[in-house]
Amino acid sequence: MRTNLFYIVLSAYFLTIGSSNLFAQDLPKSKKSFPAKNQATKPEKPLESETELPNPTIKKIDTLKLDTVKKMKSVLEGKVKYRAKKYAKFDQKKKIITLYDGAELNYLDYELKSGIIVFDYEKNEVYAGRLKDSLGNYTQLPLFKQGANVVEPDSIRFNYKTKKALIWNSRTSQQEMNIRTDVVKKENDSVYFMKGARITTAKDLDDPEYYFFARKAKLVPGKKVVVGLTNMYIANVPTPIALPFAFFPITEKSRSGIIPPSFGQNNTRGYALQNGGYYFALSDKYDLTVLGDYFTNGSYALRFESSYASKYNFNGNVNVRFENQINSERGFPDYSKSRVYNIQWSHMKDPKSNPNSRFSASVNLGSSQYFQQSINIANIGSSLNNTLNSSISYQKTFNSLPQVNLSVTANHSQNTQTKQISMTLPTLQASVDRIFPFAPKDGVKKGFIKNINLQYNLRAENQFQTTDTLFFKKEMFDKARTGMQHTIPLSTNFKVFKHFSVSTSVNYQETWYLKTIRKEFQVTSNPPVLPAGKVVTRDVNGFDAFRTYSFSNSVGTVIYGTFKFKETAKIQSIRHTITPSISHSYLPSFEKYYDTYATDASGTMARYTRFENGAFGAPSESFANNIGFSINNKFEAKVRDKDSTATAPKKIVLLNNLTFSGNYDMAADSLRWSPMRISGGTLLFKQKMNVNFAATLDPYALGDKNQRINTFNIENGGGLFRMTSANMTINYSLTSSKDDKKKNIQGARNGGREDDLFGNNAEINSPQVTDPNEEEEEEFSGFYNAEIPWDVNLAYSVTYSNITGEKKISSHSLMVSANTNLTPKWTIGVSSGYDFTNKGVTFTQIRLNRDLMSWNMNFNWSPFGQNSFWGFFIGIKAGVLSDIKYDKQQQRDQTLR
Incomplete structure (x- = not known):
């Protein structure tokens, strides 16, 4: 508190005593006077005032000179509020002002509340203390608040001239730390000296689980606490843990600082210092943590961790880890050395910041054996995982007519067992929304012609196939496969016989490549033995393209059946929904894109296409004419609700998506029927158990070499189908x-x-x-x-x-x-x-x-x-x-x- 507290308390004095009248010329006749006595006011409601006071030090002056005296400017810098529930007592003789019971004083950013506030304006001191109730318990403890700093002592004594104060048994909170002291000496607004300080992060200051007891301490609010000899107490019991001095940083903002390491030991690497480093508080929006490990056999690790956020825009984090691992000692038979790394990046954009633009990232890539060998990771779920996946995508929507969507994506998939990496960097996709050229202006689309629609899709990819040892090296980029694919689907749908939905479509596709291949037989100059050469595959750089088209049709319907039980039964009805569909697809042969090459010196020829190593595959040489079928089943039941107040029965799912599917290839010369696929699932026990099952049934038998033959299984002495695989999972x-x-x-x-x-x-x-963002704990019970x-x-x-x-x-x-x-x-x-x-x-x-x-x-x-x-x-x-x-x-x- 500052010297203005003197005027805060004096305001209560002048507002309560009243006002004095001054006259310019003639003085009024004096009335009979009485000796001054202590006076006290006891209003029916608490005393309240809000005013700006004149200078309380004005003395009596000669009235003849009053006209020439300038009015003195008030020393108060703002309005003053005071309040007392019982009374405000003024002793003019002793120059003491007392506010009793619920006393409050407010001025600028100062706030003082207490059971009793006493101001001695002769000694320039303010005293605030607590009260005793009828049971002898102390109530209305003082509360002093200046800005964000709050002190709750048993009593406080303040000198407004020197700005110094003595505070007894104070309690204050500084960020996560709570401090309780026997005596505090306030040197000024920014320095406090404490005696008998108890520093803890426990919420209960009167009975903390632990605290650090410092004989002497210095507090700079919002910055730091520096202590002398300090002991750690647990449950009020001193421990041998002691420090000759300590420093506790206190700040509302993040501060850079050293992160002390932990000591450890490894069976094959020796002693270690782990997770030591430095924290960089770069900004309110992002930070950086640098951590490292060092082992006595020479192994070391580095980790860079950063989090960033922009309110209402985006947030994310980045982790980069590198480890140089050495097992045993050089010269020993079990000595080995390796380097592993891992990069993780997670980014999320708030969709409300820009609904037409979205950016997201989920990256997890690095050495295939990082989680199995890492010095710091001990999670079996991570170490047993066989794949690492990453995706970075940007999507943009153009609100034109028709609407246009654009996306750029980078994908990464890595098998940690085979160490194979598949990456597309980047994938460009663009699409134009459906256009109905024959739809009327009123938007009603009904029938074959009005439902005709077309769409345009573009997909371009730059693909890489490599291993983690060649990742982002020259060999990886040399094997890049680049391509662009244009797709224009033309489709329509309509109903026949009121209950059957028919759809038909024609799909045109054009694929562009910047690199193709050429196969040829190369004869060696002086062959020692046959064959006299080998097949060589060469890359041919340059633009090339192929075009394909296909047709497809489908017809489907929905069939409902309900079996009802008695109204008194627990199960009132069972409903069976069947969704059958039949489809037809036609794909002509594109053999014009195929060439021949010699496989040996004798002239044996084989067919190939120059597009077979392309990013989007090659055109099909075989003719396909397939008929497919699918039958989806769903079983639901209505059961009587146990709740007697329920007005309707409860619906539950007995079996969900029991599907039978397969196809028949009319163009194949053998094995025309594909294996039948059966799958389904259900939820049991109030949807707590999830059951999924699937099976594959093959109608064809096996030959002598356990290969499929063009003979039905039932004709070979078996059943109608031969189960080739089945699986079931229950969670x-x-x-x-x-x-x-x-x-x-x-x-x-x-x-x-x-x-x-x-x-x-x-x-x-x-x-x-x-x-810190977690919800507060429930009250301890x-x-x-x-x-x-x-x-x-x-x-x-x-x-x-x-x-x-x-x-x-x-x-x-x-x-x-x-x-x-x-x-x-x-x-x-x-x-x-x-x-x-x-x-x-x-x-x-x-x-x-x-x-x-x-x-x-x-x-x-x-x-x-x-x-x-x-x-x-x-x-x-x-x-x-x-x-x-x-x-x-x-x-x-x-x-x-």
Whole structure:
């Protein structure tokens, strides 16, 4: 508080006593006077005032000179508010003003509230304290607020001349930290000296779970806290953890600073310093974190992490990771060395910022073995994933007539087992919306002619096929395949016999390439033995194109059937919906685009097309004339609702999308029938269990060499169909609460699963900080909860294979994940499974988590298997003290591949 507090309190004095009258010439006759006494006003309602006061130091002056005296300017800089519930007492003799019960003073950005406020304007001091109620409890503790800084002491003594103050048993909050002190000396508006300070991030300052006790401390609000000898107390019990001095940064904005490393040990790399680095607070919209690891055998790792956001525009994050891994020591037989990296980028644009323009990115690429070998990643879901996928896209809509859509996309797909990479950089797509040239102006389209429409689509791609060792090297770009494809579909639809929907279309396609091939037999000069040469494939640079067309027709309808039961029955009716359809497709032969070449010196010829290595494939040489069929079934039931107040029965799905499909090729000389595909699914147990199944039925038999032959299976002594493959998956999720479970976002971003069937994602030695955007915790109701929340996830999968007559179960497994809160603060989880085919337990993880109010403790253990490890962590949740932690783990053994 500043010296203006003197005038704030004096305003209460002048507003309550009243006003004095001055006369220019004649003085009024004096009336009978009485000695001044202490006076107190007790209004029926609280005293309130808002005014701008004159200078309270004006003395009595000679009335003859009054006309020549200039009016003194008020020293107050703004309006003053004061309030007291019971009374405002003024003692002129002692020069003391007292505001009692609910006392308040407001001036500029100062606000003082207390049970009692006493102002001694002779000593230039203000005192604010609390009151006692009838039970002897203290109430109405002082509250002093200046801007965003709030102090809640037991009492405060302030000198407005020197700007110094003494504050007893004060409580204040500075960002995530709460501070309680025995005595505070306010030197000025920006420096406070504290004695007996308790610094904590706990919400309850009177009974914190932990605190740092500093004998002496210095507080600069909004900037820092510097302390002397400091001890850590847990549950008011001193610990041997002590520091001779400490520095706590306090700021409303992000500040750059050093991130101290964690100490660790690895079986094959020695001792380590991990996750140490520097945080760069570059802006309010983006930041950068640089982290590194170093092992005593020479291994090291670097990570660059950045988050950015622009409100109502976009947000995203970028992670770049590189590791130089060395196992064992040079000269030992198990010595090995490798370099792995991973790049992740996630970007989302707010669709409201520009509805006609959209940009998004989801990138996850790098070394195929990064998640299997990484020093810091210990997530089985990420390490077992076989593919890494990336996509960056920009879409633009032009609101013309007709509407035009444009998109540019870059896609990446990487197989971590074969190390093969497929990439399109970029893919350009453009389309013009449907045009109905024969539709009337009123927009009503009915019949064959009026429904005729055409559309234009363009797709251009630049494709690359490579491995991760050649990624973005010259060899990758040398094998690029570039092409452009134009498609113009012309179609119409109409109804016949009122119940059948007919559609017909003609599709024209033109494909452009900038590179084709030529095959020829090259004779060697002096062949030692036959053959006297080899087939050589050469690239031919230059523009070339081919054109194709096709026809298709389809007819379908919808059939409904309902079987009703008695009204008293639980199941009142069953409805069967059948959606049959028959289609016909015709594709002529484009043999004119095919040439011949010699395969050997004898002159044996073979056919090929110069477009066969193109980005969009090659034209078909074979003639196709197919008839396809599809029958989709859906079964629904109406059951009586258990709720007696319900007025209508409840509808449930018994079987959803039971589909039979296949086709017949009239142009083929043999094996005209394709295998029949059967698929379906349903939801059971109040839609908590999802069941999906599929099977392939082949009408043809197998020959002596287990190949398909042009003989029906029933004619070969078998059944009507031969099941070649079948699979079924069951996912069952059960929980005791309605709240959605938190998803494993980082695990999914790494390429794993969002659930915890393969364990939770964990980065070794990484700070585990509470998300500030998370909702506030529920009020603590004790360490026991009669209602124990829990959740269970089951995933069952079985696959049958009989393509070549093997008749075996190729895969058969059951995965389970369960979590429960034994108490409101104890969480236990387990993930495991069993492989019935290989007869072994799959990845198993046991998780224990303890919420210690301001702290968090967890323990993860994978007891056996190739990915066995354990890790223990305990640390403070608040980000400002996240470096105060203990982290210990046994890292899983990693094998370089």
